[in-house]
Amino acid sequence: MKEITIISGKGGTGKTTITAAFASLAKNTVMADCDVDAPDLHIILDPRVRQRFPFYGMKVAMKDEAKCTQCGECRKHCRFDAIDEHFNIIDDVCEGCGVCQLVCREKAIRLLDRISGSIIVSETRFGPFVHGELRIAEEASGKLVTLVRKKAREVALEKGRDLIIIDGPPGIGCPAIAAISGSNLVLAVTEPTVSGAHDLERVLNLTNHFGVETVVCINKSSINPDNTNKIREFCESKGLEVVGEIPYDNCATKAMVAGMTLIEFTDCPIAKEIKNMWSKIQNRLKIED
Amino acid sequence: MRVVVASGKGGTGKTTVAVNLALSLPECTLVDCDVEEPNCALFLPTNLEKIENVVARIPKFDLSKCTYCGQCADFCQFNAIAVIKSKNLLFYENLCHGCGGCELICPTGAISEGVRKIGEIHHGITDHIDLFVGKIDVGEPMATPVIKRIKSIALKESNKPMIFDSPPGVACPAIETMRGADFCILVSEPTPFGLHDLKLAVGVTRRLRIPCGVVVNREGIGDDRIDRYCAIERIPILMKIKESREIAELYSNGIPFTNKFLGYRQMFLNLYKSIEKMISDSRRADRS
Numbered sequence: 001m002k003e004i005t006i007i008s009g010k011g012g013t014g015k016t017t018i019t020a021a022f023a024s025l026a027k028n029t030v031m032a033d034c035d036v037d038a039p040d041l042h043i044i045l046d047p048r049v050r051q052r053f054p055f056y057g058m059k060v061a062m063k064d065e066a067k068c069t070q071c072g073e074c075r076k077h078c079r080f081d082a083i084d085e086h087f088n089i090i091d092d093v094c095e096g097c098g099v100c101q102l103v104c105r106e107k108a109i110r111l112l113d114r115i116s117g118s119i120i121v122s123e124t125r126f127g128p129f130v131h132g133e134l135r136i137a138e139e140a141s142g143k144l145v146t147l148v149r150k151k152a153r154e155v156a157l158e159k160g161r162d163l164i165i166i167d168g169p170p171g172i173g174c175p176a177i178a179a180i181s182g183s184n185l186v187l188a189v190t191e192p193t194v195s196g197a198h199d200l201e202r203v204l205n206l207t208n209h210f211g212v213e214t215v216v217c218i219n220k221s222s223i224n225p226d227n228t229n230k231i232r233e234f235c236e237s238k239g240l241e242v243v244g245e246i247p248y249d250n251c252a253t254k255a256m257v258a259g260m261t262l263i264e265f266t267d268c269p270i271a272k273e274i275k276n277m278w279s280k281i282q283n284r285l286k287i288e289d
Numbered sequence: 290m291r292v293v294v295a296s297g298k299g300g301t302g303k304t305t306v307a308v309n310l311a312l313s314l315p316e317c318t319l320v321d322c323d324v325e326e327p328n329c330a331l332f333l334p335t336n337l338e339k340i341e342n343v344v345a346r347i348p349k350f351d352l353s354k355c356t357y358c359g360q361c362a363d364f365c366q367f368n369a370i371a372v373i374k375s376k377n378l379l380f381y382e383n384l385c386h387g388c389g390g391c392e393l394i395c396p397t398g399a400i401s402e403g404v405r406k407i408g409e410i411h412h413g414i415t416d417h418i419d420l421f422v423g424k425i426d427v428g429e430p431m432a433t434p435v436i437k438r439i440k441s442i443a444l445k446e447s448n449k450p451m452i453f454d455s456p457p458g459v460a461c462p463a464i465e466t467m468r469g470a471d472f473c474i475l476v477s478e479p480t481p482f483g484l485h486d487l488k489l490a491v492g493v494t495r496r497l498r499i500p501c502g503v504v505v506n507r508e509g510i511g512d513d514r515i516d517r518y519c520a521i522e523r524i525p526i527l528m529k530i531k532e533s534r535e536i537a538e539l540y541s542n543g544i545p546f547t548n549k550f551l552g553y554r555q556m557f558l559n560l561y562k563s564i565e566k567m568i569s570d571s572r573r574a575d576r577s
Binding site: 008009010011012013016036037038040043058059077079080092095096097098099102103111134136138139141142169170171172173174175176177191192193194195196198199202205206209210220223224227248250253256257259 | 297298299300301304325326328331332346364366367386387388389390393394425427428429430431432456457458459460461462463464480481482485486489492493496510511512534537538540541542543
């Protein structure tokens with residue numbers, strides 16, 4: 001079983017649009033949305049939910065008011081400022097480390113599991129789909145990414161599917177690390193903008209750091225041909241293949257508004273470029289059509 | 290006044306709005322809290338200077354005192370410590386949240402406090418903008434401590450109007466950026482993705498009890514779904530920025546579009562004044 005992860009240093013570069021287009025091109029695959037902060041792939045894939053599992057993120061400290069003597073030890077030792085001046089625990093800030101429980105002389109504090117979201121398995125017109133939903137203001141998104149990937153592998157095994165396509169999160173933090181580690185290939189999507197180039201470098205440092213093979217797609221390439229050239233040269237100097245250059249075109253947005261993948265919506269040049277890019281990726285991953 | 294520019298989703302134009310708003314004010318402090326991918330400085334004529342390393346607290350182990358009892362590993366909720374009874378202790382510093390619990394629980398005093406570098410704070414000045422930029426070191430998973438630090442430095446150093454450029458999403462880094470703000474500008478696009486993520490972001494501002502308003506970016510690419518949602522939810526639409534290939538091209542070259550389209554400067558200034566008024570009105574309403 002192979003896994004490909006689509007990421008970008010910066011948000012809004014077109015990860016989800018490209019992932020959705022791949023969904024309609026790929027055969028025998030499971031889709032996974034690992035952008036658990038702002039998952040959008042389901043808007044295009046229109047999933048019929050089959051199963052929903054609770055996601056226990058971090059723990060949370062709970063206080064038994066009756067036992068609390070307001071001695072202040074918990075507040076003194078909490079390094080996350082999660083206990084206010086009235087010795088109430090601020091749920092949003094509590095990291096669930098358990099130090100307050102440890103120092104409480106009255107045994108008034110316990111650590112509880114908290115449900116931080118769900119992991120959802122669905123069926124779509126392109127096959128099985130796994131995604132995560134993080135409750136608002138919940139943390140541990142890296143952990144949820146790991147569990148979404150794990151569930152996607154289970155589904156792939158169960159249904160005999162040999163590829164998992166992962167829509168990754170933006171950035172280079174905890175969720176991005178969780179989305180790429182152990183993946184067979186990363187497709188880094190960038191734009192020919194000063195910020196796009198800056199973020200691509202950081203993302204490539206990350207994939208390099210974790211030793212994951214990486215290819216690059218320059219989206220909206222026609223918006224700035226000079227910068228596109230620079231990115232292409234930069235990738236060449238690093239020995240990275242640019243598998244696609246997608247020109248700037250509003251039909252990507254129109255397809256999204258219509259709730260379709262680009263491949264379903266149109267046969268315009270950008271759809272062709274994505275098809276082309278997909279066959280290069282198939283070659284890389286050594287998967288059959 | 291502390292204004293955060295946020296959005297559920299990346300790439301909606303947070304940095305564009307934050308930078309152009311900053312350029313449109315007579316003076317202000319701009320704080321780039323997108324520490325994974327800080328971009329504000331790319332649009333401003335300033336040289337950044339490193340002013341601080343951000344460090345995280347981690348345990349230091351004195352193995353000569355360690356009896357390999359394993360209590361620290363049992364305690365650690367983040368699986369950052371593993372103790373093997375055949376006298377080996379492994380510490381995964383990337384997983385450590387720095388809670389200090391292992392030091393407290395160790396019966397032999399083998400653990401003391403150490404630090405490690407996780408990021409940097411940079412500072413730069415243009416003619417009327419004081420810029421603070423946080424950068425997390427590549428490979429570090431936790432952005433929140435860097436954001437906490439940059440906020441506290443900026444708040445200590447500045448009493449000018451403050452604009453915070455938030456990271457995308459609605460998880461810990463975005464929430465840490467928003468916490469304590471007087472107002473939140475939510476940047477959105479008139480598309481299904483834009484609306485979906487805007488709803489998440491509105492949920493966060495409500496949970497944190499921060500008043501918010503929307504700036505619609507790339508007006509014209511989609512439909513009127515943002516307007517309809519905002520009308521139902523009684524969220525003010527503060528401003529609209531038209532979809533324009535020219536703006537996208539300026540952006541791609543690192544040029545703030547208000548440098549070219551000067552009319553937008555007055556619009557941003559008006560936007561800021563309307564936020565000031567909304568905040569003072571709501572404070573007055575709270576008092577009465």
